[in-house]
Amino acid sequence: DAKTTQPPSMDCAEGRAANLPCNHSTISGNEYVYWYRQIHSQGPQYIIHGLKNNETNEMASLIITEDRKSSTLILPHATLRDTAVYYCIFNSGGSNYKLTFGKGTLLTVNP
Amino acid sequence: GAGVSQSPSNKVTEKGKDVELRCDPISGHTALYWYRQSLGQGLEFLIYFQGNSAPDKSGLPSDRFSAERTGGSVSTLTIQRTQQEDSAVYLCASSPPTSGSVDFGPGTRLTVL
Numbered sequence: 001d002a003k004t005t006q007p008p009s010m011d012c013a014e015g016r017a018a019n020l021p022c023n024h025s026t027i028s029g030n031e032y033v034y035w036y037r038q039i040h041s042q043g044p045q046y047i048i049h050g051l052k053n054n055e056t057n058e059m060a061s062l063i064i065t066e067d068r069k070s071s072t073l074i075l076p077h078a079t080l081r082d083t084a085v086y087y088c089i090f091n092s093g094g095s096n097y098k099l100t101f102g103k104g105t106l107l108t109v110n111p
Numbered sequence: 112g113a114g115v116s117q118s119p120s121n122k123v124t125e126k127g128k129d130v131e132l133r134c135d136p137i138s139g140h141t142a143l144y145w146y147r148q149s150l151g152q153g154l155e156f157l158i159y160f161q162g163n164s165a166p167d168k169s170g171l172p173s174d175r176f177s178a179e180r181t182g183g184s185v186s187t188l189t190i191q192r193t194q195q196e197d198s199a200v201y202l203c204a205s206s207p208p209t210s211g212s213v214d215f216g217p218g219t220r221l222t223v224l
Contacts (some may be wrong), residue, residue, distance in 0.1 A: 034212070043115075043202050043215030044154070086155075099144070099204075099213060101154035 004088045009106040012082075018075040020105050025069040031091060033064060035073045037084040038104070042089030044087065047073065078109045113137065115216035117203050123192055123222045132188045132219045143180055143216075144204040144213065145188050146194030154202065160186065193223045 005023040012018040024033060034049040048055055048062045050071070055062045061074040075082055087104040116135045124130050136143050147156040156170040160180040171177070173191075180186040190197055200218040 036213075043204070043217050044213075045215070046212040049212060101146075101157060103153040 003100075004090065004102050006086075006088055006102065006105045008103065009108070011108050011110060012075075012078045014080060014109055014111050015077055018078040018082065018084050018109070019108055020073040020075075020088075020107060021070065022073070023070045024088065024090050027068055027090050033062065033068075033071050034089050034091070034099070035060070035062065036087045036089070036101075037082075038087070039081075039084040044101075047086075075107075078107075080109050080111060083107060083109045115203055115205055115214050117201075117219050119193075119219060120217065121220045121222075122217040123206075123224065125224050127192055127193060128210075129189065129191045130193055130221065132221070134186045134188070134203030134205075136184065136186070136203070137207075137214055138184075139207060140205035140206045140214070141183070142206045143186050143204075144187060145178055145186070146202045146204065147199040148202060148218075149199045157188070157201075175224075190221075195223050197221060198223045204217050 003026055007022050019101055024105055033052050035047040036044040037047055038044045048060050052064045064071045085104040085106050087101050089099055089101055091099055115137055118133045122130055140222050141162045143160040146154045147157055158171055158178045159167040175191045178188045198221055200220050202215055202218045204213045204215040206213045
């Protein structure tokens with residue numbers, strides 16, 4: 001199973017950047033890093049993904065280390081609505097894959 | 112457009128009864144997944160359908176669990192002789208053929224009394 005390591009919880013002040021780390025030391029060359037989040041009582045929501053290069057979209061930025069063994073999800077200006085469990089996973093994409101979620105990081109954004 | 116939908120949103124049943132949970136994926140999505148999430152736990156993979164290929168059933172916890180996907184679209188997860196430990200939120204997800212991102216439904220909360 002694809003295995004990632006994330007801190008179980010983090011806190012962030014509203015308006016500040018939230019930096020969520022993830023270790024994925026067993027990732028192989030063709031596997032992408034994906035981030036999802038799950039707000040209480042809802043299904044998981046896709047945030048961003050990347051292979052080697054850093055990525056940015058309207059929700060977040062993804063920084064991947066050069067050796068690809070770890071990554072950081074950055075929410076540049078966290079709001080109270082960003083309080084959620086954030087999951088980092090990796091897989092090869094393509095037509096035959098399955099996603100394996102760990103326990104994620106509970107990010108609590110405080111006013 | 113319409114996202115992944117699931118029904119019912121909540122289901123309460125008695126131990127020993129059978130239940131059926133339904134998932135309507137996004138039109139055109141060839142991959143369909145079922146997960147379950149027990150209270151305070153992460154997501155547990157159950158089963159994966161991809162096009163006309165044989166499903167990956169490796170996550171089904173027992174032979175009381177089965178799933179079908181008819182016509183490459185709607186899927187039904189069936190749990191026979193439900194047990195209290197089956198209580199969880201059952202999440203369905205789908206994805207298009209060329210994208211790794213997955214769209215999740217809102218889930219069905221199953222409570223077995």
